[in-house]
Amino acid sequence: MTKEDCKKLVVDIIADIAPDEDLSTIKPDVRLRDQLQLDSMDFLDIVMELRKRHGIEVPETDYPQLASLDSCADYLTPKFATKG
Amino acid sequence: MKHSRIVITGVGLTAPNGNSLAEFRRNLLGGVSGISEIDVRYMGRWPAGVCKFDPLKHQKKKDVRIGTRAGSISIYCAREALADAGVSLDGRDKNRAGIYLGITEHGNVETENEIYNISLFKYDTKFWTHHHNPRTVANNPAGEVSLNLGITGPAYTIGAACAAGNMGLIHAAQMLRLGEVDFALGGGVSESIHTFGIFAGFKSQNALAAHADPTKASRPFDKARNGIVISEGGCIYTLERLEEAQARGARIYGEIAGYCVNSDATDYVLPNPERQAECVRRAIAHAGMTVDDIDLVNTHATSTPQGDIQECQAIAAVFRDRKEPPAINNTKSFIGHAMGAAGALELAGNLPSFDDLTVHPTINVDELDPQCDIPGLVINQPRNVKRVDAILNNSFGMLGINSTLIIKRYVA
Secondary structure, eight states: OOHHHHHHHHHHHHHHHSTTSOOTTOOTTSBHHHHSOOOHHHHHHHHHHHHHHHOOOOOGGGGGGGSBHHHHHHHHHHHHHHHO | OOOOOEEEEEEEEEBTTBSSHHHHHHHHHTTOOOEEEEEETTTEEEEEEOOOOOGGGTSOHHHHHHSOHHHHHHHHHHHHHHHHHTOOOTTSOGGGEEEEEEESOOSHHHHHHHHHHHHTTTTOGGGSOTTHHHHHSTTHHHHHHHHHHTOOSOEEEEEOGGGHHHHHHHHHHHHHHTTSOSEEEEEEEEOGGGOHHHHHHHHHTTOBOOOSSGGGSOOTTBTTOOOBOEEOEEEEEEEEEHHHHHHTTOOOOEEEEEEEEEEOOSOSSOOOHHHHHHHHHHHHHHTTOOGGGOOEEEOOOOSOHHHHHHHHHHHHHHTTTOSSOOEEEOSHHHHOBOGGGHHHHHHHHHTTHHHHOEEOOBOOOSSBOGGGOOTTBOBSSOEEOSOOSEEEEEEEETTTEEEEEEEEOOOO
16 A cells, blocks of 8 residues: 555545545644644544544554655555555 | 413424424324334334434534533524514523423433443443443433533423423523523423333333334224334423513413422322322412313323223213213324423424414324223324314323423413
Protein backbone atom coordinates (compact mmCIF):
# COMPACT_ATOMS: atom_id res chain seq x y z
CA MET A 1 0.00 0.00 0.00
CA THR A 2 1.29 3.46 -0.91
CA LYS A 3 0.96 6.50 1.31
CA GLU A 4 -1.56 7.90 -1.18
CA ASP A 5 -3.66 4.72 -0.85
CA CYS A 6 -3.47 5.06 2.89
CA LYS A 7 -4.63 8.69 2.77
CA LYS A 8 -7.58 7.65 0.65
CA LEU A 9 -8.65 5.07 3.24
CA VAL A 10 -8.44 7.69 5.98
CA VAL A 11 -10.46 10.17 3.92
CA ASP A 12 -13.07 7.45 3.34
CA ILE A 13 -13.41 7.09 7.10
CA ILE A 14 -13.54 10.85 7.68
CA ALA A 15 -16.29 11.11 5.06
CA ASP A 16 -18.45 8.91 7.27
CA ILE A 17 -17.38 10.51 10.54
CA ALA A 18 -17.88 14.09 9.33
CA PRO A 19 -20.54 13.74 6.60
CA ASP A 20 -21.28 17.48 6.43
CA GLU A 21 -17.69 18.40 5.51
CA ASP A 22 -16.34 19.13 2.04
CA LEU A 23 -13.29 16.87 1.81
CA SER A 24 -12.38 17.77 -1.77
CA THR A 25 -10.04 20.57 -0.72
CA ILE A 26 -8.47 18.91 2.29
CA LYS A 27 -4.77 19.84 2.65
CA PRO A 28 -2.63 16.82 3.57
CA ASP A 29 -0.02 18.81 5.46
CA VAL A 30 -2.47 20.81 7.60
CA ARG A 31 -3.85 19.50 10.88
CA LEU A 32 -7.24 17.91 10.29
CA ARG A 33 -8.73 19.78 13.26
CA ASP A 34 -7.61 23.09 11.76
CA GLN A 35 -9.53 22.57 8.54
CA LEU A 36 -12.48 20.34 9.54
CA GLN A 37 -15.06 20.33 12.30
CA LEU A 38 -13.53 17.40 14.16
CA ASP A 39 -13.43 16.98 17.93
CA SER A 40 -11.85 14.41 20.22
CA MET A 41 -14.89 12.13 19.98
CA ASP A 42 -14.53 12.16 16.19
CA PHE A 43 -10.92 11.08 16.50
CA LEU A 44 -12.08 8.19 18.67
CA ASP A 45 -14.45 7.30 15.83
CA ILE A 46 -11.56 7.36 13.37
CA VAL A 47 -9.56 5.06 15.65
CA MET A 48 -12.58 2.74 15.97
CA GLU A 49 -13.12 2.60 12.23
CA LEU A 50 -9.44 1.79 11.62
CA ARG A 51 -9.91 -1.09 14.07
CA LYS A 52 -13.20 -2.29 12.58
CA ARG A 53 -12.48 -1.88 8.89
CA HIS A 54 -8.77 -2.61 8.77
CA GLY A 55 -7.85 -4.40 11.99
CA ILE A 56 -5.40 -1.64 12.87
CA GLU A 57 -4.86 -0.62 16.49
CA VAL A 58 -3.78 2.90 17.37
CA PRO A 59 -2.73 3.15 21.03
CA GLU A 60 -3.73 6.33 22.84
CA THR A 61 -0.14 7.48 23.06
CA ASP A 62 -0.01 7.51 19.26
CA TYR A 63 -3.12 9.62 18.68
CA PRO A 64 -1.01 12.70 17.85
CA GLN A 65 0.26 10.74 14.84
CA LEU A 66 -3.20 11.14 13.30
CA ALA A 67 -3.04 14.94 13.28
CA SER A 68 -2.87 15.44 9.50
CA LEU A 69 -3.37 13.26 6.44
CA ASP A 70 0.39 13.27 5.85
CA SER A 71 1.14 12.18 9.41
CA CYS A 72 -1.61 9.56 9.18
CA ALA A 73 0.03 8.15 6.06
CA ASP A 74 3.50 8.17 7.66
CA TYR A 75 2.19 6.38 10.72
CA LEU A 76 -0.39 4.01 9.24
CA THR A 77 1.23 2.85 6.00
CA PRO A 78 3.80 0.64 7.78
CA LYS A 79 0.96 -0.78 9.90
CA PHE A 80 -0.98 -1.71 6.77
CA ALA A 81 2.20 -3.26 5.37
CA THR A 82 2.77 -5.30 8.55
CA LYS A 83 -0.82 -6.45 8.42
CA GLY A 84 -0.04 -7.69 4.92
CA MET B 1 -52.95 29.20 46.26
CA LYS B 2 -53.96 30.80 43.00
CA HIS B 3 -52.37 29.06 40.06
CA SER B 4 -51.13 30.80 36.96
CA ARG B 5 -53.13 29.87 33.91
CA ILE B 6 -51.01 27.78 31.52
CA VAL B 7 -51.76 27.67 27.81
CA ILE B 8 -50.61 25.69 24.81
CA THR B 9 -49.30 27.99 22.10
CA GLY B 10 -47.57 25.67 19.63
CA VAL B 11 -47.53 22.05 18.50
CA GLY B 12 -44.78 20.09 16.75
CA LEU B 13 -45.26 16.45 16.01
CA THR B 14 -44.35 13.45 13.98
CA ALA B 15 -46.75 10.52 13.86
CA PRO B 16 -46.87 7.49 11.59
CA ASN B 17 -49.63 9.26 9.63
CA GLY B 18 -48.49 12.85 9.70
CA ASN B 19 -45.57 15.19 10.30
CA SER B 20 -47.63 18.24 11.24
CA LEU B 21 -50.81 18.78 13.21
CA ALA B 22 -52.71 19.67 10.03
CA GLU B 23 -51.63 16.49 8.21
CA PHE B 24 -52.19 14.35 11.31
CA ARG B 25 -55.70 15.74 11.86
CA ARG B 26 -56.60 15.40 8.18
CA ASN B 27 -55.70 11.71 8.30
CA LEU B 28 -57.53 11.14 11.60
CA LEU B 29 -60.70 12.58 10.10
CA GLY B 30 -60.11 10.76 6.82
CA GLY B 31 -59.67 7.33 8.41
CA VAL B 32 -56.06 6.99 7.23
CA SER B 33 -53.95 4.57 9.26
CA GLY B 34 -50.19 5.07 9.49
CA ILE B 35 -49.34 1.48 10.27
CA SER B 36 -47.12 -0.56 7.96
CA GLU B 37 -44.89 -3.61 8.32
CA ILE B 38 -41.24 -3.51 9.27
CA ASP B 39 -38.43 -6.01 9.72
CA VAL B 40 -37.80 -6.50 13.41
CA ARG B 41 -34.34 -7.88 14.23
CA TYR B 42 -34.50 -11.63 14.88
CA MET B 43 -38.32 -11.60 14.61
CA GLY B 44 -39.30 -11.06 10.98
CA ARG B 45 -42.11 -8.81 9.77
CA TRP B 46 -44.46 -7.12 12.22
CA PRO B 47 -46.90 -4.22 12.03
CA ALA B 48 -45.45 -0.98 13.36
CA GLY B 49 -45.84 2.76 13.11
CA VAL B 50 -42.92 4.43 11.31
CA CYS B 51 -42.49 8.21 11.16
CA LYS B 52 -41.36 9.76 7.87
CA PHE B 53 -40.16 13.21 8.91
CA ASP B 54 -36.87 14.52 7.52
CA PRO B 55 -34.30 14.64 10.34
CA LEU B 56 -32.04 16.81 8.19
CA LYS B 57 -34.60 19.60 8.27
CA HIS B 58 -33.24 20.61 11.67
CA GLN B 59 -30.02 18.63 12.14
CA LYS B 60 -26.67 18.18 10.47
CA LYS B 61 -25.81 14.71 9.19
CA LYS B 62 -23.13 14.40 11.84
CA ASP B 63 -25.58 15.13 14.65
CA VAL B 64 -27.93 12.48 13.28
CA ARG B 65 -25.01 10.02 13.20
CA ILE B 66 -23.90 10.71 16.75
CA GLY B 67 -27.32 11.14 18.32
CA THR B 68 -30.30 8.86 18.71
CA ARG B 69 -33.56 8.42 16.83
CA ALA B 70 -35.38 9.71 19.91
CA GLY B 71 -33.10 12.74 19.84
CA SER B 72 -33.91 13.41 16.18
CA ILE B 73 -37.63 13.00 16.82
CA SER B 74 -37.39 15.38 19.77
CA ILE B 75 -35.44 18.01 17.85
CA TYR B 76 -37.85 17.86 14.93
CA CYS B 77 -40.89 18.21 17.19
CA ALA B 78 -39.34 20.97 19.32
CA ARG B 79 -38.28 23.04 16.31
CA GLU B 80 -41.66 22.57 14.63
CA ALA B 81 -43.45 23.57 17.84
CA LEU B 82 -41.38 26.75 18.13
CA ALA B 83 -42.09 27.61 14.51
CA ASP B 84 -45.78 26.90 15.01
CA ALA B 85 -45.82 29.12 18.08
CA GLY B 86 -43.98 31.89 16.25
CA VAL B 87 -41.37 31.91 18.99
CA SER B 88 -37.71 32.66 18.43
CA LEU B 89 -35.38 31.90 21.29
CA ASP B 90 -33.08 34.68 20.13
CA GLY B 91 -33.42 37.52 22.55
CA ARG B 92 -35.01 35.32 25.20
CA ASP B 93 -33.21 34.23 28.34
CA LYS B 94 -32.38 30.63 27.46
CA ASN B 95 -31.78 29.89 31.13
CA ARG B 96 -35.48 30.41 31.66
CA ALA B 97 -36.64 27.87 29.08
CA GLY B 98 -37.29 24.26 30.11
CA ILE B 99 -37.56 21.01 28.16
CA TYR B 100 -39.63 18.21 29.69
CA LEU B 101 -40.09 15.07 27.64
CA GLY B 102 -41.98 11.96 28.66
CA ILE B 103 -40.41 8.63 27.75
CA THR B 104 -41.54 5.08 28.19
CA GLU B 105 -37.98 3.82 27.97
CA HIS B 106 -34.73 4.98 26.45
CA GLY B 107 -31.46 3.24 25.66
CA ASN B 108 -32.76 -0.16 24.64
CA VAL B 109 -32.32 0.67 20.97
CA GLU B 110 -28.73 1.81 21.30
CA THR B 111 -27.76 -1.04 23.61
CA GLU B 112 -29.24 -3.67 21.31
CA ASN B 113 -27.46 -2.09 18.35
CA GLU B 114 -24.11 -2.25 20.12
CA ILE B 115 -24.58 -5.84 21.22
CA TYR B 116 -25.40 -6.70 17.61
CA ASN B 117 -22.34 -4.71 16.49
CA ILE B 118 -19.92 -6.55 18.77
CA SER B 119 -21.52 -9.87 17.82
CA LEU B 120 -19.88 -9.24 14.43
CA PHE B 121 -16.52 -9.10 16.24
CA LYS B 122 -16.87 -12.19 18.45
CA TYR B 123 -18.28 -10.06 21.27
CA ASP B 124 -14.97 -8.26 21.78
CA THR B 125 -15.94 -5.15 23.75
CA LYS B 126 -13.13 -3.09 22.27
CA PHE B 127 -15.53 -2.62 19.35
CA TRP B 128 -18.19 -1.13 21.65
CA THR B 129 -18.78 2.50 20.71
CA HIS B 130 -17.74 5.40 22.92
CA HIS B 131 -21.06 7.01 21.93
CA HIS B 132 -22.96 4.43 23.95
CA ASN B 133 -23.25 6.33 27.23
CA PRO B 134 -24.36 9.73 25.87
CA ARG B 135 -26.82 7.91 23.65
CA THR B 136 -28.33 5.85 26.44
CA VAL B 137 -28.49 8.20 29.40
CA ALA B 138 -32.14 8.69 30.25
CA ASN B 139 -32.04 12.43 29.56
CA ASN B 140 -30.72 11.91 26.01
CA PRO B 141 -33.79 13.07 24.04
CA ALA B 142 -34.17 16.28 26.04
CA GLY B 143 -30.41 16.83 26.09
CA GLU B 144 -30.22 16.62 22.32
CA VAL B 145 -32.90 19.32 22.09
CA SER B 146 -30.96 21.56 24.46
CA LEU B 147 -27.83 21.11 22.33
CA ASN B 148 -29.71 21.82 19.12
CA LEU B 149 -31.52 24.90 20.41
CA GLY B 150 -28.91 26.20 22.82
CA ILE B 151 -31.43 26.09 25.67
CA THR B 152 -29.54 26.29 28.96
CA GLY B 153 -32.45 25.85 31.35
CA PRO B 154 -33.59 22.53 32.82
CA ALA B 155 -33.85 19.82 30.16
CA TYR B 156 -34.70 16.29 31.15
CA THR B 157 -36.97 13.35 30.56
CA ILE B 158 -39.71 11.93 32.69
CA GLY B 159 -39.87 8.16 32.77
CA ALA B 160 -43.48 7.12 33.19
CA ALA B 161 -44.00 4.09 30.94
CA CYS B 162 -46.90 4.71 28.59
CA ALA B 163 -48.37 7.43 30.79
CA ALA B 164 -45.36 9.59 29.94
CA GLY B 165 -46.75 11.72 27.11
CA ASN B 166 -49.17 13.46 29.43
CA MET B 167 -46.45 13.76 32.05
CA GLY B 168 -44.27 15.97 29.89
CA LEU B 169 -47.10 18.48 29.60
CA ILE B 170 -48.10 18.21 33.24
CA HIS B 171 -44.55 18.75 34.44
CA ALA B 172 -44.05 21.68 32.08
CA ALA B 173 -47.20 23.30 33.48
CA GLN B 174 -46.00 22.70 37.03
CA MET B 175 -42.60 24.25 36.38
CA LEU B 176 -44.20 27.31 34.76
CA ARG B 177 -46.51 27.68 37.76
CA LEU B 178 -43.59 27.35 40.15
CA GLY B 179 -41.84 30.13 38.28
CA GLU B 180 -38.87 27.88 37.59
CA VAL B 181 -39.07 28.70 33.87
CA ASP B 182 -40.79 31.28 31.69
CA PHE B 183 -41.19 29.12 28.62
CA ALA B 184 -41.49 25.37 28.30
CA LEU B 185 -41.30 22.65 25.70
CA GLY B 186 -43.27 19.69 27.00
CA GLY B 187 -44.48 16.46 25.48
CA GLY B 188 -43.37 12.91 24.81
CA VAL B 189 -41.22 10.93 22.39
CA SER B 190 -40.49 7.33 21.46
CA GLU B 191 -38.05 5.44 19.25
CA SER B 192 -39.34 2.07 20.45
CA ILE B 193 -39.83 0.42 17.05
CA HIS B 194 -36.06 0.17 16.74
CA THR B 195 -35.70 -2.22 19.66
CA PHE B 196 -36.66 -5.83 19.10
CA GLY B 197 -36.86 -6.28 22.87
CA ILE B 198 -40.14 -4.42 23.14
CA PHE B 199 -41.66 -6.47 20.33
CA ALA B 200 -40.33 -9.71 21.81
CA GLY B 201 -41.49 -8.73 25.29
CA PHE B 202 -45.05 -8.03 24.17
CA LYS B 203 -44.98 -11.20 22.04
CA SER B 204 -43.99 -13.29 25.04
CA GLN B 205 -46.75 -11.58 26.97
CA ASN B 206 -49.22 -12.55 24.20
CA ALA B 207 -49.87 -8.84 23.74
CA LEU B 208 -48.30 -8.11 20.33
CA ALA B 209 -50.80 -7.41 17.54
CA ALA B 210 -50.74 -9.46 14.36
CA HIS B 211 -52.93 -9.01 11.29
CA ALA B 212 -52.58 -9.80 7.59
CA ASP B 213 -53.31 -6.13 6.85
CA PRO B 214 -51.06 -3.97 9.05
CA THR B 215 -53.48 -1.03 8.84
CA LYS B 216 -56.06 -3.24 10.61
CA ALA B 217 -53.72 -4.49 13.32
CA SER B 218 -54.44 -1.79 15.89
CA ARG B 219 -58.14 -2.21 16.64
CA PRO B 220 -59.13 -1.13 20.14
CA PHE B 221 -62.61 -2.20 21.22
CA ASP B 222 -63.00 -4.60 18.29
CA LYS B 223 -63.84 -8.16 19.21
CA ALA B 224 -60.92 -9.53 17.16
CA ARG B 225 -58.24 -7.27 18.70
CA ASN B 226 -55.16 -9.21 19.65
CA GLY B 227 -52.58 -6.81 20.97
CA ILE B 228 -50.45 -3.72 20.69
CA VAL B 229 -48.94 -2.22 17.53
CA ILE B 230 -45.67 -0.55 18.51
CA SER B 231 -44.93 2.85 17.00
CA GLU B 232 -42.37 5.59 17.12
CA GLY B 233 -43.31 9.23 17.28
CA GLY B 234 -43.15 12.47 19.12
CA CYS B 235 -45.22 15.45 20.05
CA ILE B 236 -43.90 18.53 21.79
CA TYR B 237 -45.89 21.60 22.80
CA THR B 238 -44.84 25.10 23.65
CA LEU B 239 -46.42 26.10 26.94
CA GLU B 240 -46.55 29.55 28.47
CA ARG B 241 -48.21 31.40 31.28
CA LEU B 242 -51.32 33.07 29.92
CA GLU B 243 -50.20 36.63 30.55
CA GLU B 244 -46.96 36.12 28.63
CA ALA B 245 -48.74 34.39 25.77
CA GLN B 246 -51.26 37.23 25.61
CA ALA B 247 -48.52 39.84 25.73
CA ARG B 248 -46.96 38.51 22.56
CA GLY B 249 -50.31 37.94 20.85
CA ALA B 250 -49.86 34.17 20.72
CA ARG B 251 -52.34 31.82 19.15
CA ILE B 252 -53.75 29.71 21.97
CA TYR B 253 -54.73 26.11 21.27
CA GLY B 254 -56.14 25.43 24.71
CA GLU B 255 -55.58 25.81 28.42
CA ILE B 256 -54.34 23.26 30.93
CA ALA B 257 -57.45 22.76 33.04
CA GLY B 258 -56.43 19.98 35.38
CA TYR B 259 -54.63 16.70 35.73
CA CYS B 260 -53.93 13.76 37.95
CA VAL B 261 -51.14 11.22 38.19
CA ASN B 262 -51.61 8.23 40.46
CA SER B 263 -50.44 4.66 40.87
CA ASP B 264 -52.24 1.33 41.01
CA ALA B 265 -49.84 -0.31 43.45
CA THR B 266 -51.29 -3.66 42.42
CA ASP B 267 -49.36 -5.28 39.56
CA TYR B 268 -46.33 -4.93 37.30
CA VAL B 269 -48.37 -5.19 34.12
CA LEU B 270 -52.10 -5.57 34.70
CA PRO B 271 -54.08 -2.33 34.87
CA ASN B 272 -56.41 -1.49 37.71
CA PRO B 273 -59.72 0.06 36.59
CA GLU B 274 -60.51 1.37 40.08
CA ARG B 275 -57.31 3.41 40.20
CA GLN B 276 -57.83 4.51 36.58
CA ALA B 277 -61.32 5.76 37.44
CA GLU B 278 -59.91 7.49 40.50
CA CYS B 279 -57.28 9.18 38.32
CA VAL B 280 -59.97 10.46 35.95
CA ARG B 281 -62.19 11.69 38.81
CA ARG B 282 -59.32 13.45 40.54
CA ALA B 283 -58.27 15.15 37.30
CA ILE B 284 -61.82 16.43 36.82
CA ALA B 285 -61.87 17.71 40.40
CA HIS B 286 -58.43 19.28 39.95
CA ALA B 287 -59.83 21.15 36.95
CA GLY B 288 -62.67 22.46 39.10
CA MET B 289 -65.08 20.63 36.83
CA THR B 290 -67.75 17.96 37.10
CA VAL B 291 -68.26 14.97 34.84
CA ASP B 292 -70.86 17.03 32.98
CA ASP B 293 -68.15 19.42 31.79
CA ILE B 294 -66.16 16.81 29.85
CA ASP B 295 -67.05 16.69 26.15
CA LEU B 296 -64.44 14.38 24.68
CA VAL B 297 -62.57 11.47 26.25
CA ASN B 298 -59.54 10.17 24.40
CA THR B 299 -58.86 6.69 25.66
CA HIS B 300 -55.53 5.04 26.29
CA ALA B 301 -56.83 1.66 25.05
CA THR B 302 -53.99 -0.22 23.39
CA SER B 303 -55.97 -2.95 21.61
CA THR B 304 -55.23 -5.65 24.16
CA PRO B 305 -58.13 -7.95 25.07
CA GLN B 306 -58.10 -7.20 28.79
CA GLY B 307 -56.79 -3.63 28.97
CA ASP B 308 -59.46 -2.18 26.69
CA ILE B 309 -62.26 -3.73 28.74
CA GLN B 310 -60.83 -2.43 31.98
CA GLU B 311 -60.48 1.13 30.72
CA CYS B 312 -64.03 1.00 29.37
CA GLN B 313 -65.19 -0.12 32.81
CA ALA B 314 -63.33 2.78 34.40
CA ILE B 315 -64.76 5.37 32.00
CA ALA B 316 -68.27 3.97 32.22
CA ALA B 317 -68.07 4.14 36.02
CA VAL B 318 -66.95 7.77 36.02
CA PHE B 319 -69.57 9.00 33.54
CA ARG B 320 -72.47 6.69 34.45
CA ASP B 321 -74.63 9.52 35.79
CA ARG B 322 -74.37 11.61 32.66
CA LYS B 323 -77.59 11.96 30.69
CA GLU B 324 -75.66 12.46 27.47
CA PRO B 325 -72.30 10.68 27.50
CA PRO B 326 -69.16 12.50 26.36
CA ALA B 327 -67.77 11.50 22.97
CA ILE B 328 -65.19 8.77 23.47
CA ASN B 329 -62.53 7.90 20.91
CA ASN B 330 -59.13 6.30 20.46
CA THR B 331 -56.19 7.48 18.39
CA LYS B 332 -54.06 4.32 18.63
CA SER B 333 -56.37 2.70 16.08
CA PHE B 334 -54.65 4.96 13.51
CA ILE B 335 -51.09 5.23 14.79
CA GLY B 336 -50.56 2.25 17.07
CA HIS B 337 -49.04 2.72 20.49
CA ALA B 338 -46.40 5.43 20.30
CA MET B 339 -45.30 4.64 23.86
CA GLY B 340 -43.79 7.74 25.49
CA ALA B 341 -45.26 9.90 22.74
CA ALA B 342 -48.72 8.35 22.91
CA GLY B 343 -50.43 10.70 25.35
CA ALA B 344 -48.99 13.83 23.78
CA LEU B 345 -49.74 12.76 20.20
CA GLU B 346 -53.25 11.60 21.02
CA LEU B 347 -54.05 14.89 22.70
CA ALA B 348 -52.76 16.78 19.65
CA GLY B 349 -54.98 14.74 17.36
CA ASN B 350 -57.99 15.95 19.33
CA LEU B 351 -57.11 19.60 20.00
CA PRO B 352 -58.59 20.77 16.67
CA SER B 353 -62.00 19.59 17.95
CA PHE B 354 -62.22 22.89 19.85
CA ASP B 355 -62.45 24.61 16.46
CA ASP B 356 -64.13 22.14 14.12
CA LEU B 357 -66.50 20.53 16.67
CA THR B 358 -65.71 17.18 15.13
CA VAL B 359 -64.54 14.09 17.00
CA HIS B 360 -62.23 11.77 15.12
CA PRO B 361 -63.35 8.16 15.32
CA THR B 362 -61.86 4.92 16.54
CA ILE B 363 -61.25 2.96 13.35
CA ASN B 364 -61.03 -0.76 12.65
CA VAL B 365 -64.07 -1.65 14.74
CA ASP B 366 -65.68 -4.31 12.56
CA GLU B 367 -67.46 -5.97 15.45
CA LEU B 368 -67.64 -4.02 18.68
CA ASP B 369 -66.73 -6.10 21.71
CA PRO B 370 -69.87 -6.05 23.89
CA GLN B 371 -67.64 -5.55 26.92
CA CYS B 372 -66.32 -2.33 25.37
CA ASP B 373 -69.73 -1.09 24.27
CA ILE B 374 -69.96 1.99 26.43
CA PRO B 375 -72.11 5.02 25.67
CA GLY B 376 -70.45 7.72 23.60
CA LEU B 377 -67.97 5.67 21.54
CA VAL B 378 -67.27 7.29 18.18
CA ILE B 379 -66.74 4.39 15.82
CA ASN B 380 -65.33 4.33 12.29
CA GLN B 381 -66.77 7.70 11.18
CA PRO B 382 -66.09 11.18 12.61
CA ARG B 383 -68.92 12.69 14.62
CA ASN B 384 -70.00 16.30 14.63
CA VAL B 385 -70.89 17.49 18.11
CA LYS B 386 -72.48 20.62 19.52
CA ARG B 387 -69.89 21.39 22.13
CA VAL B 388 -66.20 20.71 22.73
CA ASP B 389 -65.07 22.82 25.65
CA ALA B 390 -63.05 20.20 27.54
CA ILE B 391 -60.96 17.26 26.33
CA LEU B 392 -59.91 14.56 28.77
CA ASN B 393 -56.86 12.56 27.75
CA ASN B 394 -55.97 9.25 29.41
CA SER B 395 -52.56 7.59 29.36
CA PHE B 396 -51.72 4.60 31.52
CA GLY B 397 -48.55 2.60 31.87
CA MET B 398 -46.80 -0.43 33.29
CA LEU B 399 -46.03 -0.66 36.98
CA GLY B 400 -49.46 0.89 37.37
CA ILE B 401 -48.89 4.54 36.55
CA ASN B 402 -51.94 6.49 35.40
CA SER B 403 -52.12 10.01 34.02
CA THR B 404 -55.15 12.02 33.04
CA LEU B 405 -54.87 15.48 31.55
CA ILE B 406 -57.76 17.85 30.82
CA ILE B 407 -57.42 20.66 28.31
CA LYS B 408 -60.15 23.24 28.07
CA ARG B 409 -61.11 25.69 25.39
CA TYR B 410 -59.31 28.97 25.94
CA VAL B 411 -61.68 31.68 26.98
CA ALA B 412 -60.12 35.03 27.82
